[in-house]
Each structure stands twice: as C-alpha cells, then as structure tokens.
Amino acid sequence: MLTLNHILVDLDPSRDSQPALNKAIELVKISGAQLELFLAIDDGRYVSNWFISEEQLEQAKANSVASHKRWLKTYLDEVQDQGISANMEVVWHKPHYQAIINKLKSFPASLVIKSTHPHPTVSKIFFTPNDWQLLKSCPVPLLLVKETSTRPYQNLLACVDPTHIGGNHEGLNTEILDLSVELTQSLKLDTHIFHSCEPMGLETWQAMPEMGGISPEEHKSYLDNLLHKHTELLKDLTAPYEFGQSQLSIKLGDPISCICEEVKSTHADLLVLGTTYHTGLIGTTAERVLDEVSCDILAVKSKQFVPV
Template sequence: MKRINNILCVVDENSSSDVALIQTLRIAEETQADITVASVLNVTGFARAFGLNKDESDAKFAAMIVERREAVESWLKQNAPGKKIKVDIFCGIEFLEIVKSVVKNNYDLVVKCANDVDWLDRLFGSDDMQLLRKCPCPVLMLKPGQTGIFRNILATVDVNDAFDELDINRVQEKLNEKVLDYAAIFSISELADLHVGSVWDAYGEDYLRMGTFSDMPEEKVNSYVDRARRDCANKLELLVSNMTKLLGKDAVEYLGPKVHMTKGLPEKEIPLMAITHNADLVVMGTVARTGIPGFIIGNTAESILEQVHCSILAIKPDGFQTTVLN
C-alpha cells in the first residue's frame, strides 16, 4: 500500500480553506504524515498596475508575504491548535507555484478546496484544472463544503485492451493498480463503501455493423463484441482480485469492493456512475496510455472532470513529468 508521508495543503483567504484543512488533518492523523500549509499571493501585474520599480515591488511583496504568513499562522492556531504544521507563502500564479513546490519537496499528496466558481456549470475552474493536469503527485480536489467523511468512493479503471500491444511498459495496468491503492487508503481511513467502476467497448464495432465496406455477418460481429466484453470483465476481475497482493487479504475482505462495468463512452458513463452510486469522491487517473505512439492522452479524463460534481482524487502514472518546469 502506498505511504503518504508528506502532504501539501493549499489554502486561500478567499475560499473555504477550512474544508482543505479538515481533510488534511484527518488524512495526516491516519497516515502519520507531515503537513505543510501553502498560500499563494497572486501578484501578477501588481508592480505595473501601481507603477512600482523593482526595489519598490520587492519590498512590497516581502511585506505582503509577512502579512499573509501571520494571517495563516493565526488561522492555524485557531483551527489546528497544537499541531506541528509548516507554512509556506508564495508569490505568483497558484498552480505554477504549487507544482514547483511539489517537485522541490517531493510531496505525496496535494489537498485543495476547489475554487467556488458558481457562474460555471462545472465544479472545477481553469486554475484548478491546470493543477489537476500538471501536478505530478496525487491531488485531492475537494468539493466546497466537503468537511465530513467520504461515504461512497468510486475508483475508475480502464481495462479496455485495444491498445495493449503498444503499452509495452504496462503504464495503464500500473495506473489502474495505483488508483485502486489510493482508493483503498481513503476507503479504509474513512470507513467508506468502495466501488470499482470501468467502462468497456468493442473497438471498431460501429464500423463492423454499419460501415459501408464492412460485410462481416452479424453473428460474427456479436461474437467479437461478446468476446471483448468477456475480456474486459476478466481483466477487471483479475485487477480487483490482485488487490489482495497489494493490500492483504484482511483489508480487501474488509473493503468488500463492489464492481461495476458498463458499456459506452467513459466521458458519459463515469459521471453517471458517480451519480448512481452517490459517490462523494471519485479516484481516477488523469493521464493514461503514456508513451503509446499516436495516442492523444488526457482528453477523456478532462471531459469527465468537467462533468462530475463531487470531490476528485486525481492520480498520475509513475514516470509522469510535469511541463511546468520545462
């Protein structure tokens, strides 16, 4: 099972930072992890707007950092009395500063409350999406108001095998295992019901059934589709059964994961699955098929993120390298 040793909790004076802190304290207590609280001052264009030269702007930024640090430390004394928590204050664009800090300090988890963008029809705004895309470690992006425990956790895995022959490094398989590992950590600590969901399809089915130049008999198409379904079902069953090797028999028996497999498009079916099973946390890989030539990565995950309305734990595959530092 993965160890969470070092957590970065992102707070903002204009958002529900107590949501992020409450969840961070709960996770840290369960995993015995160290906590750093970070706050980012967005000073982009500040010096130009006020006509300050470099010396004047540097002095102003230094004063603002001291002021924000004092405010955060005072807030922590009220909300986490007696806890040993490091405080970092940054100036710049929030997601960039957070990602740079993750790379520098090797954080195992970032916890942040989603910015309240009530004028949008989705939960995550552009800045949060950037963090979900580019942060190399797992990101727990919380729905505003999610102060209680998670009761239903949905772990989403990809067991389609259309491109498996190109995935020589088993990136997708390892990512699936990683998703289940983190889902188990949160399910055990929160005493939550664990659901494992996957969406399957038969590659090229529409062409075989309706393509202009396809003359395959219907019974052969049906046999091919049924074989694809069985293959995905077998891979999903094996993946869940392998949790015993990762977590131990007792832990898996305690979790009793409920398995769901449906046919269709992940970007449509996963959000529906989250609603159907009342998920208040979805654990998902946000980049898959890394290293497979010609495969566009991330589009499906982004479409899912734009539709879900619960907290997200976003997982990257091992070896993911952020573009922020390039």
C-alpha cells in the same frame, strides 16, 4: 501505494471557506501526517504599475507577503490548537501551479490538497487553469475538494482500464488499486472498482461495407463477447486484491456517461482517476469527467511519470 506522511494543502485567500484545509485536517487526524499550509501569491497591481521603481516593487511584494503570512497564521494557529503538527509558507510566485510544483521539491508531500469552487453561472464545479496544470504536472496524488465536501468520505469509486498496460499507462492501474485499498482500510470506505468500454455501434458496422455488414443479432453477439472479454480483464487485474464480486462493475458505452452514472449509482463522494499527461492538454475523457461529476476527485499518476 499512498502513505500519508506529509500533506501539502493549498489555501485560497479569496475565499471565506477553506474546504481543502478542512479535508486535510480530517486526514491528518487519521494518518498522523505532517501538515504544511501553503499559499502562493502574485498581485498584478504591483507588477503592472509602471510608476514605481524596482526597489518600491520589491518592498510592495514584501509587504504583501507579510500581510498574507498574518492571514495564514490564523489558520495555522487553529490547526495547531487541535494538536496537529503543522507549518506554513507564503511565497510570491506566478503561475500558481508552478509554485506548488516547486514547493514539492523541498517538501516531501505524499498528497497535495486543493479546493475547487462552483462556477458562478453554472451549477457544476469550475476547474481553473491552475487545477488543470496541476492535474498534468503534479508528481504526487492530487485531491481536488469541492466546497460542499463537509462530511468524511464514505463511498469511493476507482476507475481503471485493464486494456492499458504499457507506455505512459504502465503501472497506473496498480497505483489506483493500491491507493484505493489503503484508503478503504484507513478511512473505512465502501469501495467499488469500475471499468467502461465503448463498443462499435450497429450503425457504424452497417455503414462499413468493407466489414461485410452485420445483423442486429450478430451485433448483440459482438456486444456480449466484448463484455465477457473486458469482464475477464477486470477480474484478472483485480485478482491480487480482495475485492468482492459486488465491488466490481463494468459497463459498455460512452466512458464519460458511464463514469458519471456510476458515481451516482454508488453514491461516490470520492472518485479516483488516473492521469498520464504532462504536456499539452489533459486527456478528453478525464477533462469531461472532471467537469461533470459532483464529488471530490483524487488524481493519480503512475511511477513512470517524470515531472517537467
């Protein structure tokens, strides 16, 4: 369950707009949470310069931190002028995502908010290596906000998988559903719960002689039975909640395509996804979905997650 007591917002000095901060202010005004403005910097010009002494390097770092504090203070003043309780911190640290993880050890954030930006050459959101690392490593819910996210959320789409109930997935569906309920109530959202299942295609069945082959009619019966089974699993998963039948949706097909289609059909401006990995690459499905959808993304981990 997400209770917004403390929000950590990551700012980007390379951008004129700060969508993460704007969204944080919006949420703080509803929840009354304590807001922490955070900035991690690392100027490679100093580190790679062989012609300055260690003392000069430390002084250069201190000057850079002081300059960025002045920049961040302008945003802090704007926030506090709105009657919001807020503090700020600037640190020199690389990599950026690890600075955020370290900050979470001293600041009890219930939510981290970070901006994402459109790729300059493609018409979709570009997720940086720091975004991906945070998706893997951030121990609290992570909200990735796009530049065009200027209005309050209206439609939430939560993706669950009732077939995953153990291992790294233990409790993840519950976290997603609990969080969705709380957001629905506090932000007055129109919420839908979605599950997709990828069936075995007719061509695959027919290419496996050991399976005895299958007719188109038998394949249709297989699809009907599969849809019925997963529909029942979704109903069982959501039974403890008060979601109406019209709020539940299930589709057979490629998960990425199905989720993207559901985002469009529900006009979702907030997509809630579960993530389970903290080493190696993030799961392929999550990675492709994050690249394709145009809405903000709230990534959630189960309580079983242990930060590295």
